[in-house]
Amino acid sequence: MTKHYRTAKSGTVHALDEISLSLGAGEFVSIVGPSGCGKSTLLMLISGLIPVSSGSIKVGAKPVNGPVDATGIVFQRDVLLDWRSVLSNVMLPVEIKGLDQKAHQRKAMELLHSVGLSGFEEKYPSELSGGMRQRVAICRALVQSPGLLLMDEPFGALDALTREQMNLDLQRMWLRDRNTVLFITHSIEEAIFLSDRVVVMSARPGKVTEVLEIELPRPRGAYTRSDRKFVEYIERVRRCFLAQGILSEA
Numbered sequence: 096m097t098k099h100y101r102t103a104k105s106g107t108v109h110a111l112d113e114i115s116l117s118l119g120a121g122e123f124v125s126i127v128g129p130s131g132c133g134k135s136t137l138l139m140l141i142s143g144l145i146p147v148s149s150g151s152i153k154v155g156a157k158p159v160n161g162p163v164d165a166t167g168i169v170f171q172r173d174v175l176l177d178w179r180s181v182l183s184n185v186m187l188p189v190e191i192k193g194l195d196q197k198a199h200q201r202k203a204m205e206l207l208h209s210v211g212l213s214g215f216e217e218k219y220p221s222e223l224s225g226g227m228r229q230r231v232a233i234c235r236a237l238v239q240s241p242g243l244l245l246m247d248e249p250f251g252a253l254d255a256l257t258r259e260q261m262n263l264d265l266q267r268m269w270l271r272d273r274n275t276v277l278f279i280t281h282s283i284e285e286a287i288f289l290s291d292r293v294v295v296m297s298a299r300p301g302k303v304t305e306v307l308e309i310e311l312p313r314p315r316g317a318y319t320r321s322d323r324k325f326v327e328y329i330e331r332v333r334r335c336f337l338a339q340g341i342l343s344e345a
């Protein structure tokens with residue numbers, strides 16, 4: 096699959112080159128790559144928000160030709176609606192799609208409970224911290240039990256400690272529900288910590304340069320970060336970026 100953008104100013108931008116990637120059901124896959132290598136583009140292509148230039152994408156058994164119903168998306172900015180309560184933000188996709196309110200409300204409450212937001216249902220986004228807002232955004236993406244969860248640097252705007260906690264929370268939710276997840280991040284550590292597989296991309300035009308199977312036992316915790324294997328995986332990804340000139344030795 097490839098993607099070109101046509102622009103008035105700079106002509107054609109070759110964003111993604113010959114990307115071939117397949118996710119197993121229930122698999123957690125991360126993509127790491129330098130800024131501008133086409134990570135967000137890839138996510139928008141998979142969700143059907145923009146069309147491919149050549150090749151094809153399938154979600155489940157269905158080719159993607161337009162916005163895909165069976166995916167939930169979480170962006171770096173939480174894009175909550177400030178005038179709606181926490182619960183009604185989580186229920187937004189249910190309302191838009193006209194799904195059964197009662198059944199989904201129960202699901203929404205369960206999700207909020209599972210991320211420690213019981214009691215916050217009637218609060219407004221402005222009353223929450225950044226980490227809490229992003230938790231609400233994740234609940235909203237999961238409320239209709241999507242087969243595929245797409246996450247575009249969801250924790251990029253959070254401080255380091257909150258981010259580490261969000262990694263643990265996300266892992267717990269994933270271990271419970273086993274959604275298929277495609278997770279985009281700048282952080283090599285975060286990718287390795289969370290994933291079954293880490294896909295390393297090169298600078299523009301984005302290509303897959305390496306795929307690592309992460310064989311660390313789950314659940315992973317703070318101790319995982321000092322595991323010798325964990326540190327070796329980090330080194331391997333760093334070497335990919337060194338080889339591409341994206342990182343330098345000193």
Ligand SMILES: Nc1ncnc2c1ncn2[C@@H]1O[C@H](COP(=O)(O)OP(=O)(O)O)[C@@H](O)[C@H]1O
Binds near residue numbers: 134299
């Ligand atoms: N709508 C667009 N029109 C033209 N070029 C775009 C558009 N969106 C992204 N690009 C370009 O495509 C490349 C990949 O962008 P993006 O997918 O946002 O990268 P990443 O998420 O990895 O930082 C960049 O060079 C970017 O400038």
Ligand SMILES: [Mg+2]
Binds near residue numbers: 134135136247
């Ligand atoms: Mg991006």
